[in-house]
Amino acid sequence: MKIILGRKSIVCLAVTWTLLGIVPACQAQSGSGLDKHARKIHRKLTKYPSGTYLSVAFRDGTESAGQLGALTETSFTFTNADNNASETRSYSEVDRVQRGKEYIGEGSEPRHHIRLWIPVTVGALAAGAAVTAFEVR
Numbered sequence: 001m002k003i004i005l006g007r008k009s010i011v012c013l014a015v016t017w018t019l020l021g022i023v024p025a026c027q028a029q030s031g032s033g034l035d036k037h038a039r040k041i042h043r044k045l046t047k048y049p050s051g052t053y054l055s056v057a058f059r060d061g062t063e064s065a066g067q068l069g070a071l072t073e074t075s076f077t078f079t080n081a082d083n084n085a086s087e088t089r090s091y092s093e094v095d096r097v098q099r100g101k102e103y104i105g106e107g108s109e110p111r112h113h114i115r116l117w118i119p120v121t122v123g124a125l126a127a128g129a130a131v132t133a134f135e136v137r
Contacts, residue, residue: 034074037115038091045076054078058093058104065100 021073034042048068056078057063069077075090 005069027049034091037096041091041094041097042071045071045091053081053100056089057095057097059091059095060093 019090028093045068050068052068053065054068055063055065064078064082065081066081066085067079069079071077073080078089078091079085
């Protein structure tokens with residue numbers, strides 16, 4: 001009886017070791033060699049059609065604006081708006097991407113002004129109050 005139990009133990013150990021040896025070889029591997037952040041940037045860029053004006057911030061701290069070109073598995077083409085040069089950048093170099101406003105030249109950035117409707121409304125109220133005060137007399 002001890003011999004049979006001993007053989008079953010050896011068989012069970014052999015099967016266990018075989019399965020443990022096979023499991024690491026069967027793990028799923030990603031198709032592309034991109035890290036998580038690079039895959040996120042790639043997915044975000046695929047939502048924009050080619051020629052879309054974008055603002056791109058890179059991991060080295062620089063920012064650039066321009067048009068999106070062709071996308072590949074590991075990189076994308078970007079036409080810089082400042083010097084009109086075509087650059088190929090990898091997704092791992094990019095920190096963030098957002099749709100940009102069109103850049104025409106120096107001084108074309110949006111400015112914060114007092115909205116036009118505020119002075120118009122104040123002027124209309126003052127004119128209405130003056131007409132009312134004049135009519136009441």
